[in-house]
Amino acid sequence: MKAPQPRAHINDHRAQVADKSQHPLFRGNCVNQVFMLQSLQRSTTEVSEGLNGTLMTEQPWLEAKRWLLAAVLGLEMTMGIVGNCLVLLVKVTCRDQFSCRYWLPFLSLTLSDLGCSLLIISGSLVAILTGGQRSPWCEVVSLLKFTFITSSLGSIAILCVQRLIGMASTGSALFVVMVTACLTSWVTGLVFGSVPVVYAWIRYDPAEMLCAVFWENSYSDMLLYILCAFSLCIFLPCVLIFFCSLLLSASSCHSIWNSDDAVDLSSVSPLLVSFYMLCYTPFFVSELILMGRRDLSPAPDWLRTLSSVMSYLDCGLNPLIYCSHQDFREAGLALLWTNRKPSSEPVLTSITKRVNM
Numbered sequence: 001m002k003a004p005q006p007r008a009h010i011n012d013h014r015a016q017v018a019d020k021s022q023h024p025l026f027r028g029n030c031v032n033q034v035f036m037l038q039s040l041q042r043s044t045t046e047v048s049e050g051l052n053g054t055l056m057t058e059q060p061w062l063e064a065k066r067w068l069l070a071a072v073l074g075l076e077m078t079m080g081i082v083g084n085c086l087v088l089l090v091k092v093t094c095r096d097q098f099s100c101r102y103w104l105p106f107l108s109l110t111l112s113d114l115g116c117s118l119l120i121i122s123g124s125l126v127a128i129l130t131g132g133q134r135s136p137w138c139e140v141v142s143l144l145k146f147t148f149i150t151s152s153l154g155s156i157a158i159l160c161v162q163r164l165i166g167m168a169s170t171g172s173a174l175f176v177v178m179v180t181a182c183l184t185s186w187v188t189g190l191v192f193g194s195v196p197v198v199y200a201w202i203r204y205d206p207a208e209m210l211c212a213v214f215w216e217n218s219y220s221d222m223l224l225y226i227l228c229a230f231s232l233c234i235f236l237p238c239v240l241i242f243f244c245s246l247l248l249s250a251s252s253c254h255s256i257w258n259s260d261d262a263v264d265l266s267s268v269s270p271l272l273v274s275f276y277m278l279c280y281t282p283f284f285v286s287e288l289i290l291m292g293r294r295d296l297s298p299a300p301d302w303l304r305t306l307s308s309v310m311s312y313l314d315c316g317l318n319p320l321i322y323c324s325h326q327d328f329r330e331a332g333l334a335l336l337w338t339n340r341k342p343s344s345e346p347v348l349t350s351i352t353k354r355v356n357m
Contacts, residue, residue, distance in 0.1 A: 073128065073209070076315070079316030079317075080114065080117025080121060080312070080316040084319055085114065090335055094334070097327065098265060098325070099263050101266065102266050104158075104175070104178045105158040105162065106266075108155040113148075116148040116312070117312075121312045124312070132206075133210065138211035139197045141210050143190070146233075150189025150193075151185045153233070153238070153280075154188070156237070156276060157185075157240040158182060159266060161240055196225075201213045206301075207298075215296040226290070230287070265325050271321045272321055275317050279310045279313055282307035285299070285307075286307050
């Protein structure tokens, strides 16, 4: 415990502090004091102006970026909802006007794209405009997004396998197998999507514009989850797609190609595979970057934003890919034209018989 200082010493100390001439900043003549005060004020003004200039420069850019992303998401949502609804309408009402032997995986893929457009893209659009997502919608969006990713990739893999074996979705035994496979892809995505929700790994990510998985504690948990999810939900369907596409291309080179498949809607499957891989490449790359960082830091913001925008784009591109098939396109145009074309042909209502006397 310190001993109390003498009162005289305290008074001298107060007098020294009160005398500003003893302070190093004010020591010297009046000219030096004025000069130092002006320099200090000038530097403070420059720093504040620099900060204000930076904020004024960044603020318009952030606002423009927000509205640009909102416009892009609005366009993708419109394309996905309108396009996939029209595809379902054509498949149901005009199924006799074009050949579609493998209709089950096409139906599963269309429902997945429509669900993503209705729920996920619209959720991201609202999050941009309102500044975030709240619970429990935050957890629901994260759960459904992974479900739609897995079901769409699984549907494309099932389509490739079914084209390889060349059996339509009409036989009773094969129909049961295909239904089971499609349901498995949906359920698998639902199960793996619910794991982060159960363990509370979900929070809103402004870069991805929706609620996503964030790893803050254990690198081993993150690595185990991503390896299991990617092995079953991503890697296995990709392997099936690759080998089936390779075998199909080899059979077409040796002229062992079924003529029915040439006019079938399934002939657009190479385009579906190509655009799916192209649109989801940023998502896969961002996850690989996360796996390689032991400090659990996510991928760059621009890459996460690009992964969301590109994955949403795939939902709106698939209906355009279907329309590249001539018979399907003609059936869709005939449906729209028939609904809009007025009835201009004369209709016979009655016949009057005249008898000459």
